Amino acid sequence: MTYECDMHTFYKGLPDVVVLPSTTEQAQAVVRLCRRERVPIVPRGSGTGLIGGATAPQGGVMVGVNRMNRILEVDLPNRTATVQPGLINLWLTHAVRDRGYFFAPDPSSQMVSSIGGNVSTNAGGPHCLKYGITSNHVLGLELVTGTGELVQLGGKTLDRPGYDLVGAAVGAEGTFGLVTGVVVRLLHTPEAVKTVLATFRTVIEASETVSAIIADGMTPAALEMLDEAIIRAINAGVGAGYPEGAGAVLLIELDGPRAEVEAQGERAAAICRARGALTVSVARDEVERALLWKGRKEAAGAVGRLTASYLLQDAVVPRSKLPDIMRELVAIGERHGLLICNVFHAGDGNLHPLICYDERSPEELERAKHANEELLAACIALGGSVTGEHGAGMDKARNLPLQYADADLNFMFRLRRVFDPDGVMNPGKLLPTHPACGETFRAARPVLPEGAWV
């Protein structure tokens, strides 16, 4: 059942129809028809989303953009490319790599996820610490809005007059309309890359090292962390050879001009040592670099060895609050008798806690739900956010009132209605739905029902 769910398997629902348009005109015809008939439209890229955004719980028409997967233009003098939404993320880099360019946003799914899907969720990735998230790399969008109109938002030149609606449309999760074209920024491939891997006794020590590296003035391309439970899983599985007693792995990647990268790599290693690292390894070549990344890349898979089921969560705290949230997550896990593993983009403060449970035990599932709610509330309490890079989708739409005032949410709701006055575009996603009337948020609290699964 390919179209029953995306990678958030908790929510399922089959659309009545799946259409796969090949052209903007076909996509526009579908939207016009659905609007006339008041039928929900659910846009979908590769279906690798983690928040239930590309599922059709109310049925309706699912519009897959997979056939619209061409690169329409590569304009190297202006460092841009114009692509169709179904293009696989990594294919764009493959197309321009030989000429010395790359497309920076690198969600872990980049081998299979579509650029349209990345735009929809405003996807991040390990290297977004230095390079920014998807919205920092989208210059323009072609959009069939929920009214069936075709609009151009932004374009190749920066800072066009009028309102910049590109920023709002990136991350709109299909609620404004169907993205049918994307103008993205291309970057020069950095001259050199240096990867440093350090292990620490505790995740607290590693978190403090993250702050020390940032405070030193460098901006690594990536600053990734693995905690003790993940390390155990990886050591048992892929055999990355992390030392006994390591409570945290910190992976630091620097890129840029060779002279800078060499100097910064040494400084980063020195900071790790000064902060009490158990081991510090610096990759000397691409093979060693791949080895250092191996554990990180296979982390989520390795957790499968520890637990029957897990919920991969996505949340954010200000970077300086990492030690606090790490302590808090340990406490939450202990309180509910559950293992919470952590693999995350430490430089961004973007956490991916994996709450491990056994779905065959309804009682354990209940504990996992409670742990999850406490985890999100803890991030908010530290000044963070209930989602970092995966979006809100169905999974977290109801959590938005934790983070926003009624007035804030109502402005979002009114903006949504500008693009989709009849509510046909991906209904029930992104913004909370009022449980009584089924309508998207209208300032009636609490939206989150008691004991709701969030």
Next chain:
Amino acid sequence: MTYECDMHTFYKGLPDVVVLPSTTEQAQAVVRLCRRERVPIVPRGSGTGLIGGATAPQGGVMVGVNRMNRILEVDLPNRTATVQPGLINLWLTHAVRDRGYFFAPDPSSQMVSSIGGNVSTNAGGPHCLKYGITSNHVLGLELVTGTGELVQLGGKTLDRPGYDLVGAAVGAEGTFGLVTGVVVRLLHTPEAVKTVLATFRTVIEASETVSAIIADGMTPAALEMLDEAIIRAINAGVGAGYPEGAGAVLLIELDGPRAEVEAQGERAAAICRARGALTVSVARDEVERALLWKGRKEAAGAVGRLTASYLLQDAVVPRSKLPDIMRELVAIGERHGLLICNVFHAGDGNLHPLICYDERSPEELERAKHANEELLAACIALGGSVTGEHGAGMDKARNLPLQYADADLNFMFRLRRVFDPDGVMNPGKLLPTHPACGETFRAARPVLPEGAWV
């Protein structure tokens, strides 16, 4: 008459009242009162805008934010500051410089312009080539909308759930409401700065050198260009000592880690020489650097020696089209018997043509108007934009139909009405007004009246 105009002196108009609130609550009370009475509100920072955005042609209440000029928080671990809108741009850097940080957006007016005004126009500046424009440095806004509600857009953490309205609100020119607080990003002061000044026979040669530098893979902090007419004015005035026969000055500034900057400075100088530069100077210290910048900084003032009046225009072409637009501007000037000088952010393709004329001659003014319209049309024809960093204001609101389809403009209009349903916020600015009904754009073309001054 301080409040009669901003720095675009072509449009004037006195407000009925000027209020200078000290608190968000006072600002909110003003908006609520004005909305109830349907009185226009014109927000104003330091009044250094160049597009008539902070004038009150319809009277009403001008709200100056000058008393709301405090830094509310500096959070160095998270590299952010929270400030009030009246804070002078450069004061923020002054407050954090000793601790090794700076605020990147550097409009030429930064000694006097306010951060609220920079937000309103989405201001750029010489160093925005590397660092990005104001919208790239604003993480969150506190806004009293045209409904009188107080909303928070964005915040300290990246990629919050829901719609990102910060991007649309930065550059909204006061049409969404009054900005009462701004969360900005602070950057680490670069370790080293290297400035290179090269002179060329023609602006075409210099433009091609710009492309060659970018194609080499470096991103200079600034890439500024002066053309022959400006060079003459500067040589006559401040005596920067540019060589006889120089048709273009290219100012290249590199910043970053010392090792990188030294290597790139040499490469940039070598590229200039290879491209036929007449002279190449590399600053050895801060004093020499200031000298190289002196001509650029005093360029607009020096033009005052050449002409009775001038219009400082702001437009953009894709960077690769710089040689084309330079040829076009020469042709336009010759066609109308007018001198058009150019000083611009070449790396961004952001032009600032100065159309020189004598306002005492109505006939010459007419020619200047026609030259101006042709100039903007030429930028659009090359895939550019009618404004780069100054905004649309009153000056260019009517030009937007040159660049946007009706559907695009109507979505902007509907977005404006989300925040300001009664049309009290800075009416007549940013979006074109229909000449017949006085209402903001509603898809009736042409909006631009025949022979209109744009």
